[in-house]
Amino acid sequence: MSSLQEPLGMDKLPSLSTIDLFRRFSSIGCSTSRGDTGMGRCWTEGNTSTSSNYDEEDFEYVQGVFNRTHHARDMPQNRNRAPYGNRCDSRHIANLQHKSYCNNAGLQNITNMIFKGIPRYVKIVEVGARDGLQNEKNMVPTSVKIELIQRLVSTGLSVVEATGFVSPKWVPQLADAREAMEALKNLDTTRLPVLVPNLKGFEAAVAAGAKEIAVFASASESFSKSNINCTIDESFSRYRAVVHAATKLNIRVRGYVSCVIGCPVEGMISPSKVAYVAKELCDMGCSEISLGDTIGIGTPGPVISMLGAVMSVVPVERLAVHFHDTYGQSLPNILVSLQISNSDSVNRQKRRVPICQGASGNVATEDVVYMLHGLGIQTNVDLGKLLQTGEFICKHLGRRSGSKAAVAFSQLMTNGD
Numbered sequence: 001m002s003s004l005q006e007p008l009g010m011d012k013l014p015s016l017s018t019i020d021l022f023r024r025f026s027s028i029g030c031s032t033s034r035g036d037t038g039m040g041r042c043w044t045e046g047n048t049s050t051s052s053n054y055d056e057e058d059f060e061y062v063q064g065v066f067n068r069t070h071h072a073r074d075m076p077q078n079r080n081r082a083p084y085g086n087r088c089d090s091r092h093i094a095n096l097q098h099k100s101y102c103n104n105a106g107l108q109n110i111t112n113m114i115f116k117g118i119p120r121y122v123k124i125v126e127v128g129a130r131d132g133l134q135n136e137k138n139m140v141p142t143s144v145k146i147e148l149i150q151r152l153v154s155t156g157l158s159v160v161e162a163t164g165f166v167s168p169k170w171v172p173q174l175a176d177a178r179e180a181m182e183a184l185k186n187l188d189t190t191r192l193p194v195l196v197p198n199l200k201g202f203e204a205a206v207a208a209g210a211k212e213i214a215v216f217a218s219a220s221e222s223f224s225k226s227n228i229n230c231t232i233d234e235s236f237s238r239y240r241a242v243v244h245a246a247t248k249l250n251i252r253v254r255g256y257v258s259c260v261i262g263c264p265v266e267g268m269i270s271p272s273k274v275a276y277v278a279k280e281l282c283d284m285g286c287s288e289i290s291l292g293d294t295i296g297i298g299t300p301g302p303v304i305s306m307l308g309a310v311m312s313v314v315p316v317e318r319l320a321v322h323f324h325d326t327y328g329q330s331l332p333n334i335l336v337s338l339q340i341s342n343s344d345s346v347n348r349q350k351r352r353v354p355i356c357q358g359a360s361g362n363v364a365t366e367d368v369v370y371m372l373h374g375l376g377i378q379t380n381v382d383l384g385k386l387l388q389t390g391e392f393i394c395k396h397l398g399r400r401s402g403s404k405a406a407v408a409f410s411q412l413m414t415n416g417d
């Protein structure tokens with residue numbers, strides 16, 4: 001998760017502040033549902049109630065229509081809350097957003113039209129503990145990594161990539177992979193894949209108790225050589241051996257493709273090259289192919305072209321996307337990926353289960369979950385807990401949260417009282 005990085009360009013936001021934007025956005029729903037205006041009142045409803053329950057409206061997006069349901073929900077009465085505590089819980093935020101849509105007929109029609117076909121559930125593969133931490137200059141203590149993963153698991157995430165069994169000479173930050181896996185061996189409710197570059201890494205991963213692995217190829221020849229010291233075709237030979245060994249042990253293998261949009265050395269990468277690498281990984285037995293915009297150069301147009309090419313050779317239900325946020329494009333890229341992977345024109349026969357990967361070290365998973373919940377898309381992730389987890393790791397790294405959702409929420413907390 002990428003609360004690890006400083007927010008990109010937060011100091012260059014337009015004059016309208018985040019809180020003002022949020023107030024404007026949410027006030028439609030607040031005013032019509034309770035005859036009140038402004039965010040402050042909306043927050044107060046759930047938190048100053050003297051009753052232990054309050055009525056809550058849920059909206060479910062089913063086949064192009066938002067359905068409204070009522071239910072009572074326990075609410076704590078204590079207003080001394082954690083920074084991203086109860087008032088920022090994801091259901092509450094999602095409700096506010098749904099109210100905004102649903103209480104305005106025009107907006108609702110537009111939403112239904114634009115998001116027709118968007119999935120109701122998105123699986124998030126969290127990669128912060130590996131992709132986020134691998135580039136940290138200062139060594140992060142193993143105990144902090146372990147606590148980070150435990151906290152991520154407690155948010156409800158079903159897959160948390162834990163570490164990598166790569167060369168410690170190349171990636172010193174992950175030199176403690178064995179110790180980390182040892183400490184996590186009892187976390188059997190959650191899948192904890194680990195990155196593996198070759199058979200040596202695979203053997204070390206299995207010995208440390210890994211039950212799922214990920215191999216990583218590239219669509220750029222130059223990136224392959226600089227990252228794993230071999231050509232793309234050589235990497236296929238290595239990975240075939242790894243997948244073969246993994247299959248014998250019933251170990252699931254994910255396959256990454258890096259540089260799916262562009263490469264720092266080669267420039268733009270052709271969609272057909274990405275499709276070729278993705279298909280090779282798929283054919284050798286990778287159960288899921290994660291398409292990585294490693295340098296975050298993608299925008300929705302090229303992403304659509306790339307996905308179009310890949311989906312013509314790999315079943316869409318086996319695809320995941322992994323966007324870095326270098327130029328602030330990750331959220332639109334995720335959204336457009338979900339839309340195209342569910343579009344009627346893609347495949348009318350199969351039930352599609354698109355997967356979104358919260359790419360770490362860059363886009364914050366908090367921001368992804370915030371966006372998805374705002375659209376009524378389920379993730380199983382508790383946004384409040386995720387924000388606290390982001391705060392935890394940022395504190396250890398000695399930096400501000402890079403999550404825009406976290407920044408927005410802390411401003412809301414300050415202004416809401």
Ligand SMILES: CC(C)(COP(=O)([O-])OP(=O)([O-])OC[C@H]1O[C@@H](n2cnc3c(N)ncnc32)[C@H](O)[C@@H]1OP(=O)([O-])[O-])[C@@H](O)C(=O)NCCC(=O)NCCSC(=O)C[C@@](C)(O)CC(=O)[O-]
Nearest residue numbers: 165166167170197200201216227228229256258292293294
């Ligand atoms: C692939 C290698 C190992 C080749 O590294 P090499 O130096 O070419 O390997 P070698 O076979 O010549 O061996 C050199 C030494 O490394 C050892 N070695 C060999 N393999 C291992 C291993 N698995 N674990 C530990 N040690 C290993 C080996 O035993 C030997 O030790 P020595 O005899 O000198 O003492 C190296 O280049 C490497 O580890 N690369 C990984 C780099 C990395 O992790 N990069 C970040 C991944 S992020 C990414 O790719 C993108 C992604 C996935 O996040 C998606 C996206 O963002 O788009």
